[in-house]
Amino acid sequence: MGTEMDKVIVCRNLTKQYGNFKAVDSINFEVNAGEIFGFLGANGAGKTTAMRVLCGLSYPTSGEAWVAGFNVYHQQEQIKKHIGYMSQKFSLYENLTVWENIQFYGGIYGVPHAEIRKRGRELIVSLGLEKEMKKLVGELPLGWKQKLAFSVAIFHQPRIVFLDEPTGGVDPLTRRQFWELIYEAAAGGITVFVTTHYMDEAEYCNRICVLVDGRVEALDTPSKLKSIFNASSMEEVFYQLARGAKRKSD
Amino acid sequence: MIAVEVDELEKRYGDSVALKKISFEVNRGELFGLIGPDGAGKTTLLRILATLLLADKGRATIHGYDTVREYRTIRNLVGYMPGRFSLYQDLTVEENLRFFATLFGTTVEENYGQIKDIYDQLSPFKRRRAGKLSGGMKQKLALCCALIHKPEILFLDEPTSGVDAVSRKEFWGILHRLKRQGITILVSTPYMDEAMRCDRIVLIQNGIILSIDSPAEILQRYPGPLFAVKADDIYGLLKFARELEPVELSHAFGEYLHITLKDKRAGLEQLHVLLEECRFPGLEIRRINPTIEDCFIRLMSEPELNGNRNG
Numbered sequence: 001m002g003t004e005m006d007k008v009i010v011c012r013n014l015t016k017q018y019g020n021f022k023a024v025d026s027i028n029f030e031v032n033a034g035e036i037f038g039f040l041g042a043n044g045a046g047k048t049t050a051m052r053v054l055c056g057l058s059y060p061t062s063g064e065a066w067v068a069g070f071n072v073y074h075q076q077e078q079i080k081k082h083i084g085y086m087s088q089k090f091s092l093y094e095n096l097t098v099w100e101n102i103q104f105y106g107g108i109y110g111v112p113h114a115e116i117r118k119r120g121r122e123l124i125v126s127l128g129l130e131k132e133m134k135k136l137v138g139e140l141p142l143g144w145k146q147k148l149a150f151s152v153a154i155f156h157q158p159r160i161v162f163l164d165e166p167t168g169g170v171d172p173l174t175r176r177q178f179w180e181l182i183y184e185a186a187a188g189g190i191t192v193f194v195t196t197h198y199m200d201e202a203e204y205c206n207r208i209c210v211l212v213d214g215r216v217e218a219l220d221t222p223s224k225l226k227s228i229f230n231a232s233s234m235e236e237v238f239y240q241l242a243r244g245a246k247r248k249s250d
Numbered sequence: 251m252i253a254v255e256v257d258e259l260e261k262r263y264g265d266s267v268a269l270k271k272i273s274f275e276v277n278r279g280e281l282f283g284l285i286g287p288d289g290a291g292k293t294t295l296l297r298i299l300a301t302l303l304l305a306d307k308g309r310a311t312i313h314g315y316d317t318v319r320e321y322r323t324i325r326n327l328v329g330y331m332p333g334r335f336s337l338y339q340d341l342t343v344e345e346n347l348r349f350f351a352t353l354f355g356t357t358v359e360e361n362y363g364q365i366k367d368i369y370d371q372l373s374p375f376k377r378r379r380a381g382k383l384s385g386g387m388k389q390k391l392a393l394c395c396a397l398i399h400k401p402e403i404l405f406l407d408e409p410t411s412g413v414d415a416v417s418r419k420e421f422w423g424i425l426h427r428l429k430r431q432g433i434t435i436l437v438s439t440p441y442m443d444e445a446m447r448c449d450r451i452v453l454i455q456n457g458i459i460l461s462i463d464s465p466a467e468i469l470q471r472y473p474g475p476l477f478a479v480k481a482d483d484i485y486g487l488l489k490f491a492r493e494l495e496p497v498e499l500s501h502a503f504g505e506y507l508h509i510t511l512k513d514k515r516a517g518l519e520q521l522h523v524l525l526e527e528c529r530f531p532g533l534e535i536r537r538i539n540p541t542i543e544d545c546f547i548r549l550m551s552e553p554e555l556n557g558n559r560n561g
Contacts, residue, residue, distance in 0.1 A: 176501045238416075
């Protein structure tokens with residue numbers, strides 16, 4: 001495992017089976033430190049299942065995987081401490097204030113009190129939320145919530161953050177501000193693992209992995225994938241790969 | 251022939267303004283897109299047109315019928331697919347369809363021709379409960395239920411949100427077939443790329459219309475050249491470009507940054523000169539055609555840009 005120090009995620013023949021159904025079918029990939037890694041697939045391709053294993057929320061059936069250097073079979077608790085997680089569906093507590101959410105998340109991840117106060121203040125200032133600090137998160141516009149949710153997800157300075165469809169529905173300017181936060185985090189050494197339905201958003205990633213029927217069907221930089229598939233956009237690449245899926249997302 | 255006429259519609263929820271004096275027209279047989287982010291006012295507008303919500307001011311007509319006084323007539327003319335999945339989750343596919351047909355005093359058999367194309371893909375699952383369908387299938391079933399009374403106009407509220415790229419593409423294929431049958435379609439979406447598949451679009455933001463035209467016209471109105479720039483360190487390049495005085499707008503756009511210069515006559519050479527000083531490894535600069543998303547960002551930034559110019 002010492003050889004994998006700069007690899008933040010390593011999957012070797014990782015498989016998750018429910019009965020006879022292979023939701024994740026022997027996948028292999030590695031994610032480098034500071035990389036923005038896009039994880040794409042049609043509904044039902046196995047993205048969520050794979051991500052749950054990598055987040056230490058479910059055990060694989062076979063194969064191996066390490067996240068932040070920890071094994072997915074017997075170091076799940078360590079994994080959870082070293083990752084951040086954000087999704088559009090669940091991220092912040094709407095009926096807590098901005099400040100309470102920061103305190104709460106900092107608290108569960110074991111950030112010392114003094115640190116929470118200091119870094120919490122810095123965060124509020126950098127997001128320009130000084131006036132909203134005591135407002136309930138539910139009252140904030142969606143774009144602000146997303147930016148806050150991302151910042152909270154990396155508040156404990158994890159080695160890797162998992163973003164599960166983070167940016168649906170916001171305007172194009174707000175989406176760009178969100179991606180700039182991601183760039184900033186990656187430039188600071190945090191690895192970003194992101195799933196999205198927006199194919200144009202996939203093009204922000206350093207590398208992209210496309211899952212079809214539980215298997216890795218393509219893995220490369222967006223420009224390489226586009227040239228391999230002779231496509232002008234990731235949308236076309238994705239379409240060529242995913243339309244062959246047997247597992248219709250029924 | 252006008253299918254939908256919207257005249258200075260206004261709607262508030264408490265202090266927040268959802269629609270500010272919105273006016274536009276949709277022609278019969280048109281595939282018309284409402285493009286805008288969450289909170290732009292798309293759902294409010296569609297609900298008013300579907301006679302499910304009352305506006306505070308202004309009026310709207312559907313085929314000449316008033317949305318307030320003649321709502322009963324309108325409800326028979328219109329098929330509405332709400333943004334949130336609103337079918338009965340514990341009824342089967344077949345039962346949902348039959349239920350909606352009965353509501354409108356018709357039968358599935360009588361209007362089967364209307365939905366056959368779409369329903370063929372659903373029929374293997376007709377005894378499955380609606381709640382157990384995938385996103386793409388739910389969306390097709392909802393469309394069938396909105397079509398079963400043979401409406402002349404369809405109002406679709408974000409039908410492709412949260413649906414994968416393959417299903418989205420299929421869905422737009424279906425919309426084009428419906429349009430060929432003469433159905434007027436008013437569809438809202440937060441996906442800018444879908445705008446290109448409409449005959450005409452309105453771009454809405456915060457209850458205001460930013461622009462209304464055919465996608466091609468909107469693209470054509472983009473002022474001055476647009477450049478795509480990339481380097482190995484894209485974030486470094488973005489921070490650098492933002493600080494350059496001649497740069498007007500600079501935004502991340504996937505692998506590239508999209509940059510415009512204040513001087514609209516300036517070309518590729520000027521941008522080369524500006525950026526090459528910094529010797530970013532892997533620097534690449536091209537002139538490109540704007541997308542609808544570029545236009546949207548530009549229109550959203552305009553108040554600020556004009557402010558800077560005047561100040």
